[in-house]
Amino acid sequence: MLTKPKSFSPYVPKPATLVGKSKLSDFVTLFTFAFDDGRILAHRPGQFIMLSIFGVGEAPFSVSSPPTKQSGNFELAVRRTGTLTEALHRLEVGAKVGVRGPYGSFFPIQKFVGQDTLFIAGGLGYIPLRSLLHYQLRHRDEFGRIVVLIGTRNPKERIFVDQLAEISARGDVEVLETVDQPDPAWTGNVGVITTLLPKVEMDPSQTYVAMVGPPIMYRFVISECRDMGIRGERIYVSLERKMKCGLGKCGHCQINGLSTCVDGPVFAYTDIETLEEAI
């Protein structure tokens, strides 16, 4: 026990300023923030922050940009879906927000070194994976093959389209996309994300999987990865739950006995495979 209540509270956010804003799709916008005191977020890929708009509320968002030691800027890609995210979308560059974090577990990058990585992103799952992918691209020679699978509901909802085209054009990253519902202009793959898996041949003994998507995606994709021969301890998933405190206290984010906010959001599949509530 502390002998005296300190003035420090883990619930107090630090002021940050919106320094950039760009639309990614009808519903998703990329926001760039910088802390007012110049500090660096120092997150690791897969971690999230709690973002406050005072008077509206606070919610968790994955950091989408890779970690950086140079500038304090960090990016969130946010889907407009409710009260806080609506308010966020209305903010103009120069507006202030509050930020707590970074919080939670992250993709174990060190393990991925010298190995192949299979990214599997369902819908907005690309947002947190982008942090890991861009980190790997920045240190490209430390990693083996990089394969990125992205499934989106329809072509209109695809995000980071230009960036992904650039990445794909590098020649050292394989990017495969699919949509559930094509439009007339779509010439790519059609179908759920599992239809992409047979198109990639990975060496299961040296592949790590990093997977983020909607709840229904995991069960199917994980079982296919297992069929490909990839062992559970090489499969990492990030899970989403309701979060109110980010500190393992409020109880909202529990998956069986684990708190997604501190034990997750990134889990090795072997750590959650026996948990009934996980996927």
Add this chain to the structure above:
Amino acid sequence: MTAYCLHMEQLPPLMAWWRKEYDVYVPVAAEGGHYDFAPWREGTEIAFDYDLAYNTLKRYFLPPSEDLLTFDLASYEAQAVFEDPKQILFGVHPYDVRAVNQLDQLMEAGAPDRNYMARREATVVMAMEPQRVADTAFWSTIGADVVSHGYDLHFTRISPANFMVEVGSVKGEELLLARGPLPAATAGDREAARKAHQKVMDLSRSNRLNFDWRHTPKLMEKGWNAGVWREKAELCLACGSCNVVCPTCYCFNVSEEADETLKTGRRFREWDGCMLVNFATVAGGHNFRTKALERYRHRYMRKGKYISDKIGELGCVGCGRCVRACTARIANPREVFNALWEDQANAD
């Protein structure tokens, strides 16, 4: 352990003395045949023989609503708010002390919840051996009849007019001796205290677990698909009363409001409950525990397994408050635990 003898008549002057510096709360008879904790005033009749306080004591550490911070909308500076009134809780039964001890551990783990801890620091807990047992209680069969720590003083009524008071902390001893020295407890006093404890244990024979409580986590683990969940949860009204009255439930929601001028505002937390329908609903409407069964089971898993995995004792202290509070008559952890035991005993 140091112990003193205190005469009943010495207590009110002590309370009056304590009240100069502390808010003093004591058990009193409340409406409807219930008991509750209330502020002590000159002349307040303390219910020394209360069986169960209707409301839990967690409200003194984790109030139903509590400010976490105030904020300034222009500068985006936020200030932590700590409320830590100096308070004495007098007459807390051991199972309730145990519940507070659990909250202490859980709120301190990882990133400590300093709001909780500030209140806890400012609070003096004076425990008291029960003299009666609520008909819904089963603390005696899960090892929650005694606590080894978490109190500053521990009172046992050893005769109609006398208490034996064990010292749990320096602060407790100071408060006890604040108005002058007291006689040390004799071997006879200690024996009388032991008998008082035995007497209340004898009284609590009727509501028992049918097995050693230490098996509970294993039972829960194997009982994920047990029939008891469906059977009970079918009747659940999702009212959350069992969460509200439970001394070991501590989930909360966080909200905020700006003032009328939109210049400043406050962020606060309020009790929440995993039995409420939308407790695990995320944006877009996906609910991770849609069914009453899932919510009901989760609550008991927390009590019977998840918390015990963390701290090594049951997350239910057997107070029986939820049993009373549930209008559907399904919130009885003892029945749930026993049903799982019967199930698995028959399966083996």
